[in-house]
Every structure is written in C-alpha cells, then in structure tokens.
Amino acid sequence: MNMLHYLKYFLFHGIGLVSLAAILAGGHYTSGGLLLVLLVYVVGDAVCGDDTSTPEFRHPGILTAQLWMALPLLALIVFAAVWSVSPGDPLGFGEWVTRLSGYDVVAARAATSFGNHLAMVILTGLMIGMIGTIPAHELTHRTGDPVSMFIGRWLLAFSFDTIFSIEHVYGHHRYVATEDDPATAPRGRNVYHHIVASTIKGNISAWNIEARRLQRKDQWPVSWHNRVIRGHLMSVLLVAAAWAIGGWQAAAWFTLCGLCGKALLEVVNYMEHYGMVRDPKKPVQPRHSWNTNKRISSWTMFNLTRHSHHHAQGEVPYQDLKPFPEAPMMISGYLTTLIVALIPPLWHRLMTPRVLAWDRDHATAEERQMAARANARSGIPLLLQEGGAAGAPAAGMAANAPL
Amino acid sequence: MFSFLARKAPPPPALVTAHINTQPITVAAQETLLQAALRQGIDFPHSCRVGGCATCKCRLVEGRVRELTDSGYLLSDDELDQGYILACQSVPQTDVRIEVDLSRQPARRSVTGRVIGQERLTGDITRLRVQLEEALPYKAGQFANIEIAALPGISRSYSFAMPAQPDALASFLVRKVPGGAFSTLINDQDVVGQAVLVDGPLGDFWLRPAAAPLLLVAGGSGLAPLLAILHEAVAAGVTRPATLLFGARTEDDLYAQEEIGAIVCDWRGPFRFVPVLSAAPADSPWNGERGLVTEKMAAFIEPDTHAYLCGPPAMIDGAVALLLRHGVARENLHADRFTTLRDDLAAAA
Numbered sequence: 001m002n003m004l005h006y007l008k009y010f011l012f013h014g015i016g017l018v019s020l021a022a023i024l025a026g027g028h029y030t031s032g033g034l035l036l037v038l039l040v041y042v043v044g045d046a047v048c049g050d051d052t053s054t055p056e057f058r059h060p061g062i063l064t065a066q067l068w069m070a071l072p073l074l075a076l077i078v079f080a081a082v083w084s085v086s087p088g089d090p091l092g093f094g095e096w097v098t099r100l101s102g103y104d105v106v107a108a109r110a111a112t113s114f115g116n117h118l119a120m121v122i123l124t125g126l127m128i129g130m131i132g133t134i135p136a137h138e139l140t141h142r143t144g145d146p147v148s149m150f151i152g153r154w155l156l157a158f159s160f161d162t163i164f165s166i167e168h169v170y171g172h173h174r175y176v177a178t179e180d181d182p183a184t185a186p187r188g189r190n191v192y193h194h195i196v197a198s199t200i201k202g203n204i205s206a207w208n209i210e211a212r213r214l215q216r217k218d219q220w221p222v223s224w225h226n227r228v229i230r231g232h233l234m235s236v237l238l239v240a241a242a243w244a245i246g247g248w249q250a251a252a253w254f255t256l257c258g259l260c261g262k263a264l265l266e267v268v269n270y271m272e273h274y275g276m277v278r279d280p281k282k283p284v285q286p287r288h289s290w291n292t293n294k295r296i297s298s299w300t301m302f303n304l305t306r307h308s309h310h311h312a313q314g315e316v317p318y319q320d321l322k323p324f325p326e327a328p329m330m331i332s333g334y335l336t337t338l339i340v341a342l343i344p345p346l347w348h349r350l351m352t353p354r355v356l357a358w359d360r361d362h363a364t365a366e367e368r369q370m371a372a373r374a375n376a377r378s379g380i381p382l383l384l385q386e387g388g389a390a391g392a393p394a395a396g397m398a399a400n401a402p403l
Numbered sequence: 404m405f406s407f408l409a410r411k412a413p414p415p416p417a418l419v420t421a422h423i424n425t426q427p428i429t430v431a432a433q434e435t436l437l438q439a440a441l442r443q444g445i446d447f448p449h450s451c452r453v454g455g456c457a458t459c460k461c462r463l464v465e466g467r468v469r470e471l472t473d474s475g476y477l478l479s480d481d482e483l484d485q486g487y488i489l490a491c492q493s494v495p496q497t498d499v500r501i502e503v504d505l506s507r508q509p510a511r512r513s514v515t516g517r518v519i520g521q522e523r524l525t526g527d528i529t530r531l532r533v534q535l536e537e538a539l540p541y542k543a544g545q546f547a548n549i550e551i552a553a554l555p556g557i558s559r560s561y562s563f564a565m566p567a568q569p570d571a572l573a574s575f576l577v578r579k580v581p582g583g584a585f586s587t588l589i590n591d592q593d594v595v596g597q598a599v600l601v602d603g604p605l606g607d608f609w610l611r612p613a614a615a616p617l618l619l620v621a622g623g624s625g626l627a628p629l630l631a632i633l634h635e636a637v638a639a640g641v642t643r644p645a646t647l648l649f650g651a652r653t654e655d656d657l658y659a660q661e662e663i664g665a666i667v668c669d670w671r672g673p674f675r676f677v678p679v680l681s682a683a684p685a686d687s688p689w690n691g692e693r694g695l696v697t698e699k700m701a702a703f704i705e706p707d708t709h710a711y712l713c714g715p716p717a718m719i720d721g722a723v724a725l726l727l728r729h730g731v732a733r734e735n736l737h738a739d740r741f742t743t744l745r746d747d748l749a750a751a752a
Contacts, residue, residue: 144471174455283450286570314453364536
C-alpha cells in the first residue's frame with residue numbers, strides 16, 4: 001500500500017496552512033494567498049486530470065485523524081482572521097507569532113488595506129467551507145461515532161450551519177433530486193436565489209425533523225434536547241468568543257466570514273444536484289448527482305467530488321468511494337465549477353447542454369417525463385424547446401424499439 | 404455535547420449470523436444488516452441508506468444490535484416498543500432474527516438498462532457493459548436473462564462478470580456461438596446505446612461460506628461468474644487457499660489476465676493461478692501448462708477441497724467425475740454449465 005495515498009489527503013491541511021500564513025502575513029500577501037489557492041484548484045484540476053484510484057486503506061484511523069485535525073486548523077485560521085481586525089494584540093498572539101517567525105505580523109496587519117481585507121473575508125469564508133464544512137460533512141455522516149459527530153458539529157458551527165448535521169443526513173439524502181429537497185436546485189434557478197432559498201428551507205426542514213424526533217420521545221421541541229437550538233447556540237458562542245477577542249467589529253467580521261462559508265456550501269449544493277429529477281419512491285442512483293474525479297479537488301476535499309457514489313451509498317467512508325466514470329459529470333473540479341456557478345449566464349450556457357444530455361443518456365422513461373415538466377418551468381429557452389417535445393423519445397433511444 | 408465521554412462502544416464481534424425471516428446470512432464485523440443482506444443477494448427494501456427514510460424498517464425478533472443513529476428520527480414509540488429497527492443503521496452485536504416484508508418487490512425482476520460498452524476480449528469473446536436503471540441485487544456467480552432492443556423476443560442467459568455494483572453497472576462475457584443470433588450480434592455489431600432488459604438474478608452458483616481450500620475451474624467464457632465470485636471474496640477479505648485453473652485454446656484466448664493479476668495480488672491467503680492451453684501450437688513460446696484443463700486438476704485436489712466449476716458441459720462432466728474419484732464430497736461441488744441453444748436441444752432430444 002502506497003504511503004502517498006495517505007499523504008495526498010494532507011494536501012487539505014497544506015491548503016489550510018497556506019491560507020493561515022496568507023492571513024497573518026497581511027497586505028498583498030493576503031490577496032496573493034487567495035489567488036494562489038484559486039489557482040491551485042483551477043489550474044491544478046485543469047492540468048492534473050482525474051484520480052480514479054480506490055486503494056484499500058489498512059489504517060483508516062489515520063484518515064479519521066486527518067478529518068479531526070480540521071477543527072484545530074480551522075479554529076486557528078478563523079482566530080487569525082478575527083485577530084487581524086481586533087484592536088491591540090489579543091492574547092499577545094501577534095507578538096508571539098512575530099517572535100516565532102521573525103516577521104512582524106502586527107506591523108503587517110496595520111498596513112493591510114481595505115481591498116486586502118476584502119480578500120481576507122473571501123479567503124476565510126472559503127476556508128470555513130473547505131476546512132470546516134467538507135470534513136464536517138464526512139464526520140456528521142458517521143452518526144454512530146460520537147467523537148466524529150462532536151467535532152463535525154463544531155466545524156459546522158463556524159458557518160452557522162450545525163443544522164446541516166440533521167438536514168443533510170435525514171433530509172437531503174432522503175429527498176435528493178426531488179422537489180422536497182431544499183438543497184436540490186430546480187432547473188433555471190440561479191445560484192444567488194439558491195443560496196437564500198436553500199438556507200431558509202434547510203433550517204425549516206431541520207427544525208421539523210428535529211421537532212418530530214422530540215415529539216416521538218414525548219419531549220418539548222423548545223428545550224435543551226433540541227439539537228437545532230443547541231447547534232445554533234454553539235455558533236452564538238463562537239460569535240461571543242470573537243466579541244471577547246476584539247469587540248463588536250471582530251464579532252461582525254467573524255459573522256461575515258461565517259456567512260460566506262455558509263453561502264459557499266449552498267453553491268456547492270447547487271453544483272452537485274442542479275436540475276436533477278427522481279421518483280421519490282425509488283432509491284437514489286449515481287445518476288442523481290453531478291460527479292467529478294478531478295485530482296486536486298478530490299485530494300483536498302476528501303473525495304466529496306465522488307458524489308454519485310456518496311448519494312447512492314451514503315454509509316461508505318470517503319476513502320472507499322468509487323469514481324463512477326459513467327456518472328453525469330460536473331463542468332470541472334469544485335472550485336472551477338463554483339466560479340462558473342457564480343456567473344449565472346455562463347453557468348446556464350455550460351450546464352444546459354449537460355442537463356439535456358442527462359435527460360437523453362441517464363434518465364429513465366419516467367424521469368424523462370418529469371424532466372420535461374422541469375424544462376417547461378425552467379425559463380431557459382433551450383430547455384423550454386425540449387419541454388415542448390415532452391413524451392417523445394430522446395434522440396439516443398429513438399432507434400431502439402421499446403422492449 | 405459531551406455525551407461521547409460517557410459512551411463506550413462495545414468491542415466489535417466476530418462474524419455473526421442474521422436470520423432474515425428464515426434465510427440465514429453472515430454479517431461481518433461493523434457491517435450493517437442492510438449491507439450484509441444486499442451483499443448476499445437478499446432484495447432488502449431500502450432507499451436512502453443513512454437512516455433518513457425508514458424504507459428498511461424491520462422488526463428485531465431476537466438478539467441485539469448497535470444502532471448507528473437515533474432511530475427516534477423515524478420510528479414511533481409504538482414501533483420502538485415492538486422492536487422495530489432500521490436495517491441500514493443496525494450493526495448486529497449477537498446472532499439476530501429479523502422479520503421484514505420482502506414481498507414488496509420480488510427478488511427476481513426485469514430491469515431496463517442501456518449498453519454502454521462493448522470490448523472485444525479475444526477472437527470470440529466480447530465483454531458487454533450495461534448501465535441498469537436501478538440496482539439489481541444478486542450474489543456473485545448468479546446469472547440473468549438478457550434481451551436487447553435489436554433482437555426483440557430473443558433472450559439469452561449470461562452470468563454477471565462482476566459482483567453487484569453500487570452504480571448498477573453490470574457486465575457479461577458473451578462468447579460467439581456459430582449460428583447464434585444473440586452472441587453474433589454482440590460480437591460483430593455495434594450495440595452501444597441500445598436498450599436492454601435484464602431479468603434476474605437466477606441460479607444457485609455462488610460461493611458458500613467455509614474455510615476449506617478452493618478449487619475454481621473455468622473454461623472459456625466460464626471465467627465470468629468466477630471473476631465475480633473472486634472479486635467479491637477479495638472484498639470480503641476471504642483468506643482461504645485458492646487455485647484458479649483457466650482452460651483456453653491458445654494464448655490469444657487468454658483474457659482478463661490483468662484482472663486476475665490484481666485478484667492474485669489482493670487475495671489474503673495463498674492463491675495459485677494456472678492457465679492451461681489445449682491448442683497452443685507446438686512451436687509457440689508458451690511455457691505454461693498444455694492440454695485439457697481437466698487433465699491438470701488432479702495435482703490441486705485435496706480431500707477437503709470445495710470446487711466451483713464453470714464452462715462447457717464436457718469440461719464440467721469430466722471435472723466432476725475426477726473430483727468425486729479423488730474423494731471430494733458431492734455437496735462441496737458447485738457447477739454452472741454453459742450450454743448453448745444447440746446443447747439444450749440435443750439434451751431434450
């Protein structure tokens with residue numbers, strides 16, 4: 001068993017450390033760090049191709065430890081960001097880093113312009129999503145392991161999203177690719193609408209799931225037993241900690257970064273299931289997620305990229321997810337696709353042909369009818385044309401007599 | 404929040420037996436009831452697999468399970484009192500008995516799919532890859548009847564050439580039979596994109612759990628179900644000593660060599676692979692075994708051997724006679740005869 005297969009997942013921590021350094025170095029280094037991270041993904045995924053290997057790991061404990069390490073790493077990154085807008089030198093952190101590194105971070109902080117601070121929000125938000133939500137997703141799927149659940153929920157607290165540990169597992173995985181799933185974007189929706197809609201509906205859904213659970217146990221929904229309430233209190237605690245470190249502006253700063261992280265997750269939800277349809281009564285299949293096997297994204301995101309297998313078998317730990325090269329494929333790696341998603345005209349231009357190909361090559365006869373209805377509602381001209389041809393067999397199958 | 408400090412997970416048990424209604428299955432350590440049932444070809448009702456939908460709700464009649472998630476998310480007090488659990492979130496801690504309504508969908512059914520790949524492996528064997536619309540649980544070693552859009556009304560039996568896949572991909576090895584309409588089409592025409600109907604699973608050829616040494620004998624495309632069985636056994640961490648004898652005519656008729664190489668490499672116990680060529684030209688550089696595969700078997704038979712044979716009827720008959728002569732018990736012999744339509748007609752005459 002090649003050691004490199006363990007090492008490749010440490011690229012995740014590498015990205016986190018680079019971002020930490022970029023935040024502390026201040027000035028143009030912060031913007032440069034953001035640019036570097038973006039370049040590593042966009043160029044790396046374009047150049048390095050796919051990783052479709054699924055090696056057998058004899059020591060999954062190492063991989064779990066890698067996930068757990070995300071919490072101290074993220075705490076440090078977010079602390080550095082909060083410190084960078086705090087008055088004075090809370091906890092003597094700046095002096096300590098300066099002494100350790102020989103680089104005067106306090107002076108660098110003072111010289112950081114507004115523009116570079118803007119880059120810092122984006123970079124920190126990106127890290128809250130990548131170093132926080134991604135490992136938290138993996139960890140909160142491990143409902144049988146209390147340590148993983150504990151760390152996972154704290155990671156989610158940074159993006160005000162502890163409800164994810166409820167909604168994602170008991171809601172999203174059940175309803176994915178149907179109209180009942182807040183995280184599945186219907187055809188034609190733009191990403192900004194989705195960020196708001198999915199956040200609100202996801203919170204409502206989590207509350208309902210949790211309230212029903214408590215009801216079944218004869219417990220009062222508004223109580224300490226409610227994991228939605230407890231989770232949001234964890235986030236409040238983090239805001240309070242930021243306030244304690246640097247006053248109201250630090251608390252506001254942290255809130256801004258956290259919301260950025262939450263928005264990032266919703267963009268990712270958008271990319272992963274945009275336009276998919278499914279009969280709610282039938283099990284989820286790999287065709288109900290957009291998949292990608294891009295190397296850099298896969299290595300630094302714990303195979304979140306292998307999303308088709310993840311939804312078909314939600315119980316499989318990330319290292320055992322298979323690449324499923326026959327599954328419907330995303331535009332590119334995660335960050336590239338994310339940037340495309342943020343530009344709706346470009347998104348629809350690139351995704352509409354993929355959605356139509358999905359209808360033709362992946363959908364069942366029943367799903368094709370659902371897709372035709374979705375197309376008719378989409379407001380996208382190309383899809384509307386297809387919607388008009390509802391019921392007619394798609395081109396690829398026309399030659400084949402029905403069996 | 405700190406509940407993990409109080410809870411201690413019990414040590415993982417060794418292999419336990421679960422009775423799903425009356426059918427016994429083995430459950431590996433850390434495996435859920437649902438995973439074990441599906442792996443062993445039981446069409447256990449399920450959907451989300453993460454404890455969110457309750458499709459896999461079943462009743463625990465006897466034994467103890469560890470629940471991976473709070474089943475209170477989905478089950479009512481009444482149901483909990485009656486012993487209902489979620490199969491996808493339950494890891495048996497002891498032998499268990501489970502009651503579940505399996506009548507909702509029959510195990511054997513027809514699933515539509517689409518040909519997504521055709522790969523010529525040898526002069527007369529093609530690997531047909533099919534994307535099914537939904538997963539069809541089967542045991543590695545079983546077969547299905549396949550119908551293709553281009554030949555409506557014609558259905559032929561082929562073994563699954565790999566274990567059931569989570570992405571509902573299936574593959575079959577189709578050997579061209581002279582005069583055979585289906586096999587000629589698959590070997591000679593482009594059928595990628597065509598609709599297919601897969602009806603299965605069928606047959607009782609699968610690996611029985613045991614510790615005895617394995618002797619697997621394949622002739623020609625009879626390697627297909629054995630490859631499926633071997634892949635599944637590798638994934639399950641089987642450590643039994645195993646020997647695979649593969650009979651072919653010439654070196655050009657040996658296929659799946661890389662695939663077998665990977666199995667040899669990943670097998671947790673001793674594994675011998677012996678290709679045997681029956682018609683390799685005398686002057687060919689082949690320095691492996693020559694002759695009929697049945698002539699080479701004797702050296703690999705031990706009295707406690709469990710044998711799995713798959714190939715043409717003549718090979719199977721010869722192998723069975725030989726194994727019985729060497730004292731192998733009849734119940735430890737499992738064979739899958741690959742007959743053609745002509746064989747069937749001859750047998751009926």
